[in-house]
Amino acid sequence: MANIRDQCSWVHMHEPEAATAKAKDLVRMAVAKAAHLTALPEQRLPVTPSALVIGGGLAGMTAALTIAEQGFPTTLVEQGDTLGGSALLLTADRFGGDPRKIVAELAYKVKIHPLISVRAKASVASVSGYVGNFTTTIAKKAGSEVINHGVMVIATGGKPYAPKQYLYGDSERVLTQLELEQRLASSRPLSAKIKQVVMIQCVGSRGADLAYCSRVCCGQALKNALRLKTLMPELSIFIYYRDMRAYGFLEDDYRKARELGVIFIRYTPENPPKVTPGHSKSSLLKVVGYDPLLGEEVELDTDLLVLSVGIVPEDPTILSRMLKVPVTADKFYLEAHVKLRPVDMAVDGIYVCGLAHAPKSMDETIAQAQAAAGRACQPLAKGSISPEPIVSHVDPELCIGCGACEIFCPYKAITIDKEVKPRKAMTLTASCKGCGVCAARCPTMAIDMGRFTLEGIRAQIAAFGESV
Ligand SMILES: Cc1cc2nc3c(=O)[nH]c(=O)nc-3n(C[C@H](O)[C@H](O)[C@H](O)COP(=O)(O)OP(=O)(O)OC[C@H]3O[C@@H](n4cnc5c(N)ncnc54)[C@H](O)[C@@H]3O)c2cc1C
Known part of the structure; x- marks a missing residue:
């Protein structure tokens, strides 16, 4: 693609001659790059058909119940000893109903649902993996438990x-x-x-x-x-x-x-x-x-x-770092796109709802939790995922295992395999978004991106400014 519109005609609309010269450069560079393109294989990865929900307030309980009602086993982790969260502090809704009753009924449905396992007085100790294949360690007083799940919902609420x-x-x-x-x-x-x-x-x-x-x-x-x-x-x-x-x-x-x-x-x-x-x-x-x-x-x-x-959000520092998901300056979890992906996090397979995302009323929390559960059920129902074809690729011959790529990857999509000696970086293709941060950080140029290979970029640079 030679992006004449965004990178040329719009930005240089008052310099038509220079813009034309640049457009020619862009076309020539795109052609030079095209000569190096190879087909990118489509991958399919299986999805573990179960979910993890973190937080047992109104949002977490609604999300867990909605996912379980679609037929997927769900683990609900709550740090306190009871389910319910902030809604238990409210004694009336605007119609005179008692939110504590609604929450108690919901908690009962959650507890007796055959597909929901509640882990109270528990917290998430570590998470690894990617959409479709997460492995989470849940810390409890009695010891820890490891679960595999395909998706997760953050519903850690506020106070x-x-x-x-x-x-x-x-x-x-x-x-x-x-x-x-x-x-x-x-x-x-x-x-x-x-x-x-x-x-x-x-x-x-x-x-x-x-x-x-x-x-x-x-x-x-x-x-x-x-x-x-x-x-x-x-x-x-x-x-x-x-x-x-x-x-x-x-x-x-x-x-x-x-x-x-x-x-x-x-x-x-x-x-x-x-x-x-x-x-x-x-x-x-x-x-x-x-x-x-x-x-x-x-x-x-x-x-x-x-x-x-x-309302102040529950401190997200530990969990957001563990999941590598962004939070706002006010410490609410930041959605991937406010209009197009309002309950998705930037990391695939992780969704957010309730006060963890932003202050909102109970009815808005319930609606958003159902939306997050609906999104979470999509990969579960499909049974497999097809990751982006443009992902990073590590050349093991050039990789020195320094770990710079792992530190800077915003999606937790590249990791150093500590079991393999000498240490080498490895791309988790299901999580990779092809942003190129790892390739830019690699000191030995061991990483390139499908469609953005070193040869292709060098050919583009060589074609720049060549007279026609
Ligand atoms: C001051 C205040 C006044 C409000 N007034 C109204 C009102 O008048 N009308 C109205 O409709 N709504 C009101 N709300 C909003 C309403 O309470 C919320 O929309 C709803 O209760 C949010 O539910 P939630 O599950 O998102 O969060 P919460 O209810 O906060 O639940 C979060 C749960 O997650 C758990 N948790 C947190 N971190 C972790 C972790 N790391 N691991 C495991 N568990 C974790 C917490 O212990 C908690 O149980 C008010 C809220 C507040 C705070």
């Missing part, structure tokens, strides 16, 4: 951000939305003496400790405000917000909250509300915030201050 601001921890009147949820589900939710509640949105989020929006906090504040209003209709509720992100059907909750008298007060990140304590730990708090819409300060005495905190 609530721990606030340090707005007197959290110093006053018994300050709590998070999750703590309010727990109280609302208890037998004596709130004292009848409580007259006024203030909520503050985006605590620690969007440029403070966390750079991002956690999506669920606005919906959770609206849900809890409506629950409070149902319980105590006379209660005054004020919500300090930066933008209410009540997307989709959450807009209905926003409207309903306004109809019921919940007052929304805007604040800017430069001028967040200030909270001052009363005389004692139990006396009323004063919340003062500048409302940019009124152009005035609003001062409120509050019985209860509720902080809407965001």
Whole structure:
């Protein structure tokens, strides 16, 4: 291919003569390379028809159940002693249902499913292999276990951000939305003496400790405000917000909250509300915030201050290094392509869902877990995979076994076979994407890529600038 469009006409559109000369060079170089092309054989590799799911929250359980229901044995590894994760901290969804019940039912289905093996209080100690043929060691208290599987799903989830601001921890009147949820589900939710509640949105989020929006906090504040209003209709509720992100059907909750008298007060990140304590730990708090819409300060005495905190991912450092998959600057697992491959990781055969990928609500988590399971079932159902034909090839005569290729390969697709002496690099063709990083790093030029051989590249260089 001589890429005249991208590498010539678009980039040199204002220099037509030079562009024509370059186009001729590109064509000549492509022809010179074509003389060295050889056919690349298509390979077929068998797939172990089973899956590993890491994390036993809503996402992991949904993914495991969906894969098992397609008929594939699935191992679910959970580091804690119970299944359920963060959803167990929620006591109501926006329709009044109890997520803890839904999670308990799901956990029961997972536990009794004949094709699902749950490994609780366990973690992944090591992973080797490639799509279709992974081997994983699971560490448990009683010892370790080695399993073979064709695909895996990362569902390691997240946890609530721990606030340090707005007197959290110093006053018994300050709590998070999750703590309010727990109280609302208890037998004596709130004292009848409580007259006024203030909520503050985006605590620690969007440029403070966390750079991002956690999506669920606005919906959770609206849900809890409506629950409070149902319980105590006379209660005054004020919500300090930066933008209410009540997307989709959450807009209905926003409207309903306004109809019921919940007052929304805007604040800017430069001028967040200030909270001052009363005389004692139990006396009323004063919340003062500048409302940019009124152009005035609003001062409120509050019985209860509720902080809407965001979601922090479970630390991915160890697992992401083990799997050689990328994470974002915020430590969420990064999908291969946001639109075209939204639940795939860059490494084939590894998929992601739930809070491990990004903050999202329970319904979004379930939908994404089903999507990840659907993708994971594709190689399992096919029974074999056909790797990319353009892969790296190591010349054992030239390889000195230095390991530079193994260190720099972004896909864990080249390895030094430690059993063979002298040490030699070996390509795992099923994982190789043909990116060429290993070939560029090899100090002895022992590696070339099908379609990008040394002879071909040298012929291209020689053809460059030759007069026609
Ligand atoms: C503060 C907060 C408020 C929320 N409010 C709402 C709301 O009002 N409405 C709503 O719809 N949703 C809400 N959500 C979102 C909802 O809880 C999630 O969408 C859902 O529970 C995510 O499930 P998950 O499985 O992805 O993650 P989690 O529930 O976090 O589960 C992950 C599981 O993986 C395990 N794990 C982690 N690392 C490993 C490892 N290396 N090996 C093995 N196991 C591991 C963990 O122990 C955990 O059990 C909220 C979430 C938070 C944190």
